Each structure stands twice: as C-alpha cells, then as structure tokens.
Amino acid sequence: MAKMAASMAEGGEDAFRKIFKFYKRRNPPPDFSDVIDFSKRVPSDQVVPAALDPGGVSDVEAARVGLQPVRDWRAFGLQGYPGFMFISNPFMPGSQPSWVRQCLKIYPRKPNVCNLDMHMSPSDTQDIWDKSVHGLGCPPSGKTQPKTLLDRLRWVTLGYHYNWDTKTYSANHHTPFPADLHSLSSRIASACGFPGFNAEAGILNYYRSDSSLGIHVDESELDHSRPLLSFSFGTSAIFLLGGTRRQDPPTAMYMHSGDVMVMSGQSRLLYHAVPRIVAAPQGGPASETDSRGPASPLQEGSVVEPLSEQDRDACSRYTHSSRVNVTVRQVLGPGQSFPETPSSHQRTDAEQTEGRHDRPAEGERGKRRRSSSCDSVDTAET
Template identity: 80%
Template sequence: MAKMAASMVEGGEDAFRKIFKFYKRRNPPPDFSDVIDFSKRVPGDQVVPAAVDPGGVSDVEAARVGLQPVRDWRVFGLQGFPGTHRTGGETGSCPTTVLHGPPSGKTQPKTLLDRLRWVTLGYHYNWDTKTYSANHHTPFPADLHSLSSRIASACGFPGFNAEAGILNYYRSDSSLGIHVDESELDHSRPLLSFSFGKSAIFLLGGTRRQDPPTAMYMHSGDVMVMSGQSRLLYHAVPRIVAAPQGSPASDGRGPASPLQQDGSAVEPLSEQDRDACSGYTHSSRVNVTVRQVLGPGQSFPETPSSHQRTDAEQTEGRHDRPAEGERGKRSRGRSSSCDSVDTAET
C-alpha cells in the first residue's frame, strides 16, 4: 500500500486523496489485491493478533448481548496503528430500528427507507457547529449500550459509557469522505464501529491529511475499536462492495439470531422485521458507531467551540458527487469519533 501511495502522489495532491479516488473509481475498476482482509484470519506483516481480556466479560454477560464468549473472539491489530482492534464475525442481530419498504414488484417511488442516510442516538451531533450539547439529547438505547460497554471492557476499557451513536446507511454507490473525529470532549475513550450488510473498503491514515492510508475490508458482523494513538487518525470509506460469498449478508439470510435467555438485553425480532432487515442488508450497508462524549467529571461548556480541523463526515449517495471537502447534503452527513483500531470476531 505504501508503495502504491508513493507512486500515485503527484502534482501536490496528498496520498490519502489519491488513494480515496483510486478505490472510488468505477471505470476501470480498481485493483483490490492490496486491501487487507481480516476474514482470512491469517496474521502477516501488517495483521497481528491482538489481546483481549476474557475476565473482563463473563460468558453469561456476553451471551446476554448476543456475543460469543470472549475467549472465542478472533481479534486482530494492525502494525503501525497502536490501539486498533478488529474482530470479525457476527455480532448477533442487526440494529433493532427496522423500517419497512414497499412490497416487491414493479418500480416504486423512493420510500423513507430508500432515502434514509443517517440516524443519531443519545447526544445528537450538531453538524453546523460540530459539537454536542446537553440540550440536544434523547435516551441512548439500553441494549446497544450494554453491547458496547461489554466489548469495550474486553478490549481494556472498563466503565465505557455509550452516550452518542450514529447509524450511517450506505447504498451500493455511497461513500464516506476523508475526516478525523474530535468532537467528543474525552478522547481517551474508544470509538466502537459495528458493520452490517454489504462490505466496505475502509481507509485508515495518519494524523496528517497527507499521510498515506491503509486499505482494509469491513465485513458484516465486524467490530472495530479505535483508541489510544489511533483515536484521531484520518479515515474514510471510498467504496461499498459485495459481501463475501457464503456469508449471511451475501445470500439475504441476514445475521444469525442470538439465543434468547433469561436477562437477555437483545430483543427478539419478529419474522416481518427480520425479513425487512435481511432484505435491506442484502443490498445495502449499515454502520453503527458508538462513542463516549464526556469523561468522568466533565460537563459541556456554556459556549461550545466548533471544531475547524475536521472534514464533515459524509455519505454520498451519488458516486459522481464529491465525497470529501464539501458540506454536502445534510441528510447525508455525520461526524464520528475513532479510538485505536482493533478488529475482532465476536
């Protein structure tokens, strides 16, 4: 990837932008051979095993939120990106907010589900000032909080408090512009990112915009934890791609249903909701990012200051529209925060 970045940078254009355009390109299609695929489960020069704490979450606690026992997770990190963890595998069930589209058949006008690009949870992000506030808040979903806090605890962040979340909805031609997330008041807490449905090419760069990024796949069921030195790195999603053959997302089965048990935080889905969820994730991608906004003892300033360094996070529904460097449509933008990146199979 570094060799490719060096060969692509010319005319003063930064490496990240060049590589973003490379993977976003439709004709001719890009070469994906340099994209890291954690689902292959083969550590190499870049992919290294990452440690989690099986004692941080009991088997019973894991099962209550639809997770496998921590000792069975497949967790990886990336060389050169301390604090990144990635787990690959089904997290249990898809997000519990389900919107139903029209019945199949002849072409229908665009529905609310077709037009949906993002939803915010908890502290709602102000896209104009790039800040959160105590006055713009709704209760954070208890089940997503339970899931997030247990994953964070296993990754070395006990006491993680899920306070804000963004659901980004990607169609096959969507992308997410280059940005870095710094709007949370406490950057010592991790960002958790959950992927469902179609796969994505995820680019993770450095602390400077011109730093060349590393490309990796994000598959359905993957969880990425970004913390530490990786918390304020530039990142982007230039392309949505088909899910791997044989995966639940590739054939419309959707994610597996977790076993229900006493005290479960996971609400069972009706057959209608499961069909709607599976149908949507077969052709689209849903990404859920969860973050803690305030540290212990912190409160919002009376006059919040806007963050000028970050690009607006945008999901662009049309691939011929700029995916970065512009405010874009409000209905397609959201800013998220990232900690170190770890991927694991949960």
C-alpha cells in the same frame, strides 16, 4: 499497499485523497488485491494478533447482547497503528438480525434525530419503519418503486446529538441513549481493556450501494482517552485508515457484516474514510443478517430478541443491498462538563450541501436521481 501509496503520493494532491479516489473509481474498477481481509485466517507481516481481556466480560454477559465468548473472538491489530483493534464478527450466529432490526425500526424513532427531520414534521417521521416495511418486504417487480422513508434515511443520532453545523455536542441537545446499545458497547469496550466505558453518543449511517464517507477525523468528543467503537451490518465496505496528516497514505481493509473496530490511544484521532461499498470478496464470509434466529437459547435478560417473519424478511432485503454502520462514543470524561453553548440547534440550508467530509455522500448516479425532497440530505458519520 505501500508501493501503490508511494506511486500515488507524487504530485500536489495528498496521498490519502489519491487512494480514496482510486478505490471509489467505477470505470475501470480498482484492484482490490491490496485490501486487508481480516476474515481470512492467514496472518501477514502487517496484521498482528490483538490481546483481549476474557475476564472483563463473562460468557453470560456476552451472550445477553448476542456476542460469542470473548475467548472465541478473533481480534487483530495493525503494525504502525497502536490503539487500533479489529474484531472479525464476534456476534453469535443468528444474533445480527436483531441488531439490524434495532437500527432500522427502533433507533430512528423519536426522540432520536434523523436527516428526514430537516424537511418533514415530527409526526411524518415518527414511524419510519411502519411506513416503509411494506415496500421493503415486497419482492422486486421489475418496475421502479417509489422510495420509502427508510430508503431515504441517511443518518440517525442518539444520546448527545451531534450538531453537523458546529461539529459539537451540547448538554441541551440530548435524549436517553438506548440501553441495549449501551450494554453491547460497554461489553465490547471491557473486553478490549476499557472497563467503565460510558456510551453517551451514537451516530448511525445508512449506506446505499453508491455511498461513500469522506476523509475526516473524529475529534468533537471532549474526552479522547476513551475509545471509539464502530459496528457494521449488511453489505461490505472498504475502510481506509490513515495517519495524523492528510499526506500519510492510508491502509485499506474490508469491513464485513458483524465486524467491530475499536480506535483508541494514538489511533483515536487518525484520518479515515469509506470510499466504497462492495460485495464480499470471493470466498469471503457470507452475510448472517438473514439468519433465521439465534442458534442457541436466549439468556435470561438478553437484549437480543427473535424477529417476526415480516421484520426478518424486511431486514434481510435491506441488508442485501445496503449497509448500516453504528459508531458509539463517550463524550465526556470524569468531571468534565460542556462549555456554555447557544440553545438553538436548528440546522441551516448550508449544512445540507453535498461534499461534507464528516458524513457519507451518495454517488453521482444517486445525485442525478434525487429531487429536492428530504432524500437530498446526506448520511452522517463523524
């Protein structure tokens, strides 16, 4: 990667942008041999073991949110990226489908906010899953099917709702954060050495096969001392992690279904991007999003619930060709409060334009297919 970055850094364009374009390229396809795959058990000079705190989360607490015992997690860091941690799928076998169902069926519900609200009435977007699940559950017929609302879903915000126009959070644009996602996030954070993490804002991104996420930094939260957590479900993706400047060449890595990333300390404010959605490499981990259910009995008080046959089949069909990413943040530090802001949080037409770096965009084929309807709004991730 360093040799490729050096060769690409020549000229006027910054190194990150050149590597982003390299991995996004369709014809000819890029060489993925430099992409780090944490699911492989072979260490390298760049990949180092990361220390966890098994005592921070009991086995029972972990199981209640569908996680393996912390002592069994495979966690890594990267040389040159202090504060960055990659956990290779710590979920218990069979528990991922429950979280996928939450992302597709529960979290898009009101009062949470999604991109479809920009063009549709609240009554039309109240039951996105119920209005889409029949189309998801049907096997392909060979004919072009009309897009369901779930096909057109690009982003959902939770808790403190991110304002894409002003790039801010505010006290008067807030709804209750999902308790189950708070439990999952706090346990991951505690195991990584951040007890007391308070999940206050979440952004869910729904990636299709030709989606990408532009180069950006997550800096809108008022407290940067707490980590940013990222959960991936569904198809794999290439993630680029750079430095504090656009001129710093990034490191490429795979994100597979179930993988978790934690950005804290010096890595909390680094440039990053997702140039490409990809199939898992040959010999890589098989997706567990179509598992038939938890491999062991559910713990009392578990937030991981069995899925109905219909929900499981629909979730499996969705994740075979799409990806869901969930990022969770603590917005306010102890004693902090929001500055005074205007009460209006209406989004403008300008906010809905293409090419925003802080939210994923569709590929050119997707742009050509789209009409002026609600699926013209990009996905969102900050």
